Amino acid sequence: MHSPNMKLRIAILALAGLGAAAASIQTEQNEGHGIAQRAAWPNGPFVTDGRWIRDASGVNLTYAGTNWPGHADVMIPEGLQYQSIATIVSKVKSLGMNAIRLTFAIQMVDEIYANSGKDITLEKAFVQALGQANGIKILNQVIAKNPIFNASTTRLQVFDAVAAELTKQQIYIHLDNHISKGMWCCSTDDGNSWWGDKYFNTTNWTRGLAYMADHAKSWPGFVSIGLRNEPREPTTSATSKATYNWQSWYTFMKRGAEAVHTANPAPLIFLSGLSYDTYMTPVVQGTALSPGTEKFSKADFPGYGNKLVIEIHNYETGATSCPNLQNNLYKNGFQALTPSAANMFPVMMTEFGFAMDASTWKGVYASCLATYLPAQKAGWTIWVLAGSYYIRSGKQDYDEDWGLLNHDWSAWRSPGYINGALLGMVKNTLS
Template sequence: MKPVLALLSLASLSAAAPNSSPFAQDELSRRADWPNGPFVTSGRWILDASGKNVTYAGANWPGHADVMIPEGLQYQSIESIVQKIKSLGMNAVRLTFAIQMVDEIYANGGNDITIQKAFVQALGQANGTRVLNQVLAKNPQFSATTTRLQVFDAVAAELAKQQIYLHLDNHVSKAMWCCSSTDGNSWWGDTYFSVANWTRGLAYMANHGKSWPALTSMGLRNEPREPTNNAALDRSSYNWQSWYEYMRQGAAAVHAANPAPLIFLSGLSFDTFLTPVVQGTALTPGSAVFSRADFPGYADKLVLELHNYENSIGSCASLQSNLLRDGFQALQGGSGINVFPVMMTEFGFQMDASTWRGVYASCLASFLPAQKAGWLIWVLAGSYYIRSGIQDYEEGWGLLNHDWSAWRSPSYVDGALKTMVRNTLS
């Protein structure tokens, strides 16, 4: 059964309002207007339809791996997982998907496959059936004939119900754990990374996402990186000039299919720097520079995204300097600087009692809110259906514990994360 989000109409809200207090009427109006999009950008800010600043503070929820549905549903219901996100004060989720899911829909005459088939393909007959039954027990709105996209629909509906923005991210082409420079997913034209299938997949998901009220933005590709096992592709294409060509194609595909979402551009070397874009220098080996005119009609939809995993850095000052150089300078402007909203869509570390007190985690906890920069921590998942061939894989970096029932590091959540959320959104 395909889940359906029951949204109150403005008419029903108005009918309920006469017997309500002014506060209740304001709350009803706010809920009806949420998310008050589509969002646009203005300088370094993201703005809603009323012109108010919007900043993300949230977490990554993977859905791109072998099964190709959002993780954790064998342990908890979608509602309970979203409630946990909401309890932190977070307002955004980066939900990942694989182009392979869309490729299989096209190969299947336009029909998605069932989650029964998806689990069996990924985990084998016995384990796939067992985990499917666990998913159905925790999420009884589904059945064996529910499709993968219908699970994404249900997650999107629950995010909307609890008023959490959905940022949909194309993480990989071939569904698998990410990322390696030798995994065939690294660069346009790599073993599994068909440019045509990528743009087709982006357009498909952008169009499908029109039915998701929570969808406010899309990421074109996670962590573009050097294809070190493909020497010919590396020599001919791994550069800023090719990056610009492909990012323009992806952005155009998304906007043509759905003009509402913001479009996130990720950088080179595992999305760790966007310096030439920000500084307006040549996109080498060519001489062209980044120009908003190359995104006609939707230049005000572009956001820069960066990742950072400098976990062993010894100085907060050094980390801050690196972040500014790598792209966060776009928030501050200055001579020759292209000003953009910049968001850190991945950072993370071991969830234990002490790592969060170190230089890396504590520096980001102060730097990002001070910059009023949006962020999404890696990762919500306490475990994976399967990762790198290991089923029921334990995720030590997960905010949630193995069965997604509680926080893995309560000291971090209470001692730093909730404060980071509040300081970012205040």
């Protein structure tokens, strides 16, 4: 057991952006209690080998986790006005999960650059997102639940504290660039859909990826990063729409991957496909990246071709046939797990989800994924942990009926799903 002073020291180091130092203290405490083997966690950096992710010892591993949004208007992880970071992470850990997909917005990094390299405070972040009165009210609630923070704490310091707690509880951190402008995602007309769209500045995107990959060097649990959530056809930008194709996708993905790897060569790099990241067929099958003739090659990622992972999203919630759903998943990207693929990769379903009520989880879609993903030993992160949002699409304190947690993040929204399916899905994936 840690003394209060030791806990405070770890928290302060995390808030200062010194997550590695905090984890070092954690390791020292473990060793002092005769459990030095934990010092190796997460035993990275990870690499890929065919369909597998392997740790530094060559052991196969996969992810079973959930999404914790931090990309919306306030641009910090959600739920902190209701529960402490430690409480939320403990909820995730209680499921046996080993991964969090932690989302962020490029706007956060843009504002740091615009502010002479300094991040803005929580007070400013809440006020600019929620208005003066409610912004201060919610800020005070966040501080009450997380007293290591104050009005002058910055957004990145909150991310640091979340990362420190995830590291403490040995949960892998997968960063995800979810959006450029901090807001609810996603639609074809939100200005964030494709490179060159209203808010999607390509130069700022690569700069933001590099910044976050570099910053996360101080997080011992940081093992991977997603280059962009759900690329999709833009409907409001003719210039951006003209480049919506696999040929341009390849140019942009190579550019983003290079930015990450140059800034930090350790993390795995997740590639997301077209049409809301629902398919990666030409990449997996090695066909031409239209309208050009070039084909995907890991050699085009020099020195880090063994860092690439495919991520797929699926929301076929109206599925009526599990075999049909499985066939769709196979052709859309999961073929990469098999020798029949021209390019083998680990595949992760980084988003799937459904209403957390008493019965939806018993339907074809949810029950099919609950068996299919563990059987493939494919990683996954369910959408979404959040029981509510600070603000979503203009509505403050928005209730998330797809959230694993209830509105105040205190309990599971659908205990039936947790006990009847999710716990088993986690166990079977990681066994």
